[in-house]
Amino acid sequence: MNSVSTSFTHLYGTHHGWLLGLLRRRLNDRWEAADLAHDTFIRLLSRPLAETDHVRQRSYLATIARGLCIDHWRRRQLERAWLQTLAEGPEALQPSPEQRAIIVETLYEVDAMLARLPKKVSEAFLLAQLHGLPYKQIAVQLGVCERMVKKYMAQALLHCAILEAELDGMLVQ
Known part of the structure; x- marks a missing residue:
């Protein structure tokens, strides 16, 4: 030893x-x-x-x-x-236990990725993706110009792409 x-x-x-x-x-x-x-x-x-x-x-x-x-x-x-949220949906659309585990793991990874982003970047991403707000409304809500929202979204989407590659095992850390 x-x-x-x-x-x-x-x-x-x-x-x-x-x-x-x-x-x-x-x-x-x-x-x-x-x-x-x-x-x-x-x-x-x-x-x-x-x-x-x-x-x-x-x-x-x-x-x-x-x-x-x-x-x-x-x-x-x-x-x-x-x-x-899943329980509120129709029973016919319930995922299998394996799919549930994969989805929960993916949610956790996305949450961790969002936590690593600057606050306004993650807010812009969530407002666009979860609430479906257009960039103009996001800009007003965040108190920035629409061009900044586009930059925030590009940054968030880049991190999503990196996360997806990591989850797919394509990147070596």
Whole structure:
């Protein structure tokens, strides 16, 4: 065993129980807590911890876990909203469980992409795509000129194209 795997094993053995307890209290679900604790340590494999101080190690783990919790809650919120919308539709148009999982994952990716965009860009995109507003009305609502709305939409659509390519596995990160 090399020193990296030895230190990771030691870190896992030292802090896993503590992290699991922290996540169980935060999530109120032992299975989700176990999943997020596992994901936290998986993140450490790509971003090794240089700290040797016990308190700083836990702080670093808690920071990673907090981010994963936020992602988890955001994903659940999106999933609930979509399932509520879906339930309001006709039963004949209900997707299969596999299609539901794919759609929820895609919604999560689009939400994450929109969160990375500047506020006015994402607002313009949502006003155009979800509400069907013409650029002129979007410009008035955002307090910008119509030309800026076109720039915002181009930026958002570029990010959508990149996201689609990533989802299709065409881009290597």
